Amino acid sequence: MKKFIGKRAIASAISLVGLVILVFFLSRLTGDPTDLYLPIDATQEMRDKFRELHGLNDPLIVQFGRYVWDLLHFDFGESIRQARPAMDVVLEGFRWTLTLAVVTMTLVTVAAIVIGSLAAFKVGGVFDRITSFFSLIGASAPDFWIAIVGIVIFAVQLRWLPTSGTGTIWHWILPISVLFIRPFGLILQVVRGSMITALSSAYVKTAKAKGVPPRPIIFVHGLRNAMLPVITVIGDQAAGILNGAVVVETIFGFPGIGKLMIDAILQRDFAVILAAIMVSAVAIFIMNLLIDLAYAMLDPRIRY
Amino acid sequence: MAEHLLEVRNLSVDFHTAAGTVSAVRNVSWHLDRGETLAILGESGSGKSVSASTIMNLIDMPPGEIKSGEVLFEGRDLLKMTDEQRRELNGCRIAMIFQDPLSHLNPVYTVGWQICEMMTVHDVPGDEAKARTLELLKRVGIPNPEAAMGKYPHEFSGGQRQRLMIAMALALKPDILIADEPTTALDVTVQAQVLALLEELQRETGMGLLLITHDLGVVAEIADRVVVMNKGEIVETGDAAEVYRNPKHPYTKRLIDAAPGKGETRDEEDRLGEPLLRVDRLQQHYGGFHALKGASFSIMPGETVAIVGESGSGKSTMARAILRLDEPSGGKVIWKGRDLLQMTSKELFAIRRDIQMVFQDPTQSLNPRMTVYQIISEAWIVHPDILPKARWKDRVAELLVQVGLSPEMAKRYPHQFSGGQRQRIAIARALALEPKLIICDEAVSALDVSIQAQVIELLDGLRRDLGLSYLFIAHDLPVVRDFADRVIVMKSGEIVEEGHVGQIFDAPRMPYTKALLAASLDPDPEVQAARRNARKSEGLVPA
Known part of the structure; x- marks a missing residue:
């Protein structure tokens, strides 16, 4: 088990290095931050000073070397924007x-x-049809549209919830609700499909022959077997949010990592872009590891 | 009229499918008393399991529908009870075990938990359930029961898993045990042990045992009375030995005639000259596990050599190694004077058409998206020199006739055929390459007895007409007896005994061969009774 975690960590570290190299050079392609941060009529002297201050005068490869050296000392650089x-x-x-x-x-x-x-x-029953109908709508509705409609209805017309920002518990409700809908529709479909397979399996037949009532048949015998594909999709959807729910965070003015990344890219705040990518990469690595461990926990046949 | 423990009266069950309504059973009536073993005998599609599923409330409705009838347990009609009342009976008064214990045990819970659950759902306190589980595991012969409680189903062997199922089913000392093909997936020696265990437990508890099977041997071994079913109807019922001796219905007669292992063994022929295939000290290692430990034998032209052995004996590994489907670890396979294992892939390609294979499960080995014409003619796309394209159609028709199908079937897809017909298609495909040797890996094991007999006859006819040789891999000894010239007995990757079929069956030398033969079941209840006594007195059942 320890060996497995170690192996995975090394493999992930290698991809992370590649990612950092790629993003470092690609982000420089967006242009020189000097033009963004200084007024149009700034003098050449001011521009040179700004460049000198942020180390932008050196050749790219020297900048990269310095960045790596700092990284090795756990220094992730300064945000130009926020100093x-x-x-x-x-x-x-x-x-x-x-x-x-x-x-x-x-x-x-x-x-x-x-x-x-x-x-x-009860496949094909009334409850099944109703949930399938709504989950399909949920899985296919675009979240930016739901977000805007949500604001129009609940914030503008009904005035129940704030339109955007943070501060109270009420501020969380709209972003969470909007983020909820699509993964809910998708995961519900996966759970349903996976459970149909599990509930038609031979071991469920055995449970019925033992006289086990319906509820434990569903939630004890069926569910644990049906969870493996579900966990994969849960991980995938969670990774989507962890990477920054860019659209939702932007619409609701929510100060998360997605909004931060978009802002940093627009502002050519290179150090922030790189730091954000590293943080979300590590978060996703940890989450994937947790998913693998959950696999082994749920299914005794899986051992690392 | 005296009340029976369990009585099924005029039961008719339909299944509504997209293709129309199928009557699974029609007007079925039978009864079971305490301490008695009743066998329901039938081939696939006979409806033999339907009444058991009805008793256990396992029929999904829809698509199933119970049209009419009564199922009386101690005089009360199960079909008139609520689901709740039936759940109280299930497991507690009437328990069931199934064919394939691996898929019927929940893979993600420990066996201890699963056996305890049988008792806890019927209101036995947890501590008591645990203590009783331990006793049960001991009783059914699971080694080291304390440790076994915490293990998962995949950590046991096939025979042990069926013992676990039996322990679970008998936890609450039910009045009736329904066993649906309980030994079909097991090796012969394990089958004998499991049947012996069931019989012992029946004597101890006095329960009624309802056995559902396709195997006349199982009926002969354990049943008091037998109900013979065909196409959803009972064709005959009576004392098991009496039905075997004097079958009244033509279907029963056909079924008994089709049972393998009764005919004369083939005469010994002197075959001189070069062997077609010579296997020399063939080895196959998977990591540290030696699946084949240096096996040597040869096959003469026109000869049928059978390899018999239980699961894990290395018989299928041998087939795959000979064809280099898995690269062997050592040894030689000499074909026409040349070592197959030394050949380049190009040379091997040319030789491959001489050696063809027919697999166990034709449903899996035939591509479902190809027509029969495409399946058979594909061989000629790979080896274009065999036949010009203009003649493909005629040749496919010819091959289909040769395997007992009709030429117009070429347009159909595999799912439109029965299991036996599919195996015929697989044989036609093998014949398309005009091979000299066909390796049959359990080629008839998945088929019903009557179909099995037909396929064997077909293979034997082809051998005579085309001069084919067969390497016939099987676990079923009676089939081999009817069909093979020579028999090789394998155990744990080694050849234990090799000899002419008559010698192996009538005068086996090695103890393992003797044990295998003693454990295999004869369809004749009298022969079986004698064999059972001999087995007991000589202690020949291998552990």
């Missing part, structure tokens, strides 16, 4: 996104599993 360590800026945003992801995915998982399992128990 403070890039990592501080990123971790601040990441905390918001992580909370958003954890809350949303917990709600999605519980709701999708319970409703999907019950739908699978």
Whole structure:
């Protein structure tokens, strides 16, 4: 098990190095931050000074070497925009996104599993048809549209919820609801399909022959077997939010890592872009590891 | 009229499918008493399992529909009870075990938990259930029961898994045990042990045992009475030995005639000259595991050599190694004087058409998206020198006739055929390359007895007409007896005994061969009774 985690960590570290190299050079292609940060009529002297200050005068390869050297000392560079360590800026945003992801995915998982399992128990029944109808709509509705309609209805017309920003618990409701809908529809469909297979299996027949009542048949015998494909999709959807729910965070003015990344790219704030990518990469690595461990926990036949 | 423990009266069950309504059973009536073993005998599609599923409330409705009838347990009609009442009976008063214990045990829970659950759902307190589980595991002969409680189904062997199922089913001392093909997936020696265990437990508890099987040997071994089913109807019923001796219905007669292992063994022929295939000290290692430990034998032209052995004996590994489907670890395979294992892939390609293979499960070995014409003619796309394209159609028709199908079937897809017909298609495909040797890996094991007999006859006819040789891999000894010239007995990757078929069956030398023969079941209840006594007195059942 330790060996497995070690192997995975090394493989992920190698991809991370590649990613950092790629993003470092690609982001420089977007242009020189000097033009963005200084007024159009800034003197050449001011421009040179700005460049000197942020190390932009050196050849790219020298800048890269310096960046790597700093990285090895856990220095992730300074945000040009905010004039403070890039990592501080990123971790601040990441905390918001992580909370958003954890809350949303917990709600999605519980709701999708319970409703999907019950739908699978009587395939083609009224409950199954209703959930299939709504989950299909949920899985296919574009989130930017839901977000805007949500704001129009609940914030502008009904005035129940704030339009955007953070501060109170009410500010969380619209972003979470919008982020909830698509993964919920998708995971519910996967749970349903996987449960139909599990519930028609031979071991469920045995359970019925033992006289086990329907509820434990669904949630004890069926569910644990049906969970493996579900976990894969949960991980995939959670990764989507962790990477920054860019659209939703932007619409709701939510200070998460997705909005931060978009802003950093637009502002050519290179250190922040790189730090944000590293943080979300590590987060996704940890999540994938947790998923693999969950596999082994759920299915005794899987051993690493 | 005295009340029976269980009585099925005029039961008719339909299944509504997209293709129309199928009556699975029609007007079926039978009964079971305490301490008695009733066998329901039938081939696939006979409806033999339907009444058991009805008793256990396992029929999904829809698509199933119980049209009419009563199922009386101690005089009460099960079909009139609520689901709740039937759940109370299931497992507690009437228990069931199934054919394939691996898929019927939940893979993600420990066996201890699963056996305990049988008791806890019927209100036995947890501690008591645990203690009883331990006793049960001991009783059914699971080694080291304490440790076994915490293990998962995949950590046991096939025979042990069926013992676990039996332990679970008998946890609450039910009045009736329904066993649906309980030994079909097991090796012969394990089959004998499991049947012996069932019989012992029946004597101890006095339960009624309902056995559903396709195997006349199982009926002969364990049943008191037999119900013979065909196409959803009962064709005959009576005392098991009496039905075997004097079958009244033509279907029963056909079924008994088709049972393999009764005919004369083939006469010994002196075959001189060069062997067609010579296998020399063939080895196959998977990591540290030696699946084949240096096996040597040869096949003469026109000869049928059978390899028999239980699962894990290395018989299929041998087939795959000879064809280099898995690269062997050592040894030689001499074909027409040249070592197949030394050939380049190009040379091997040319030789491949001489040696063809027919697999166990034709459903899996035929591509479902290809027509029969495409399946058979594909060989000529790969080896274009065999036949010009203009003649393909005629040749496919010819081959289909040769294997007992009709030429117009060429346009159909595999799923439109029965299991036996599919195996005929697989044989036609093998013949398309005009091979000298056909390796049959359990080629008739998945087929019903009557179909099995037909396919064997077909293979034997082809041998005579075309001068083919066969390497016939099987676990079923009676089939081999009817068909083979020479028999090779394998165990744990080694050849234990080799000899002419008459010698192996009538005068086996090695203890393992003797044990295998003693454990294999004869369809004749009298022969079987004698064999059972001999087995007991000589202690020949291998552990």
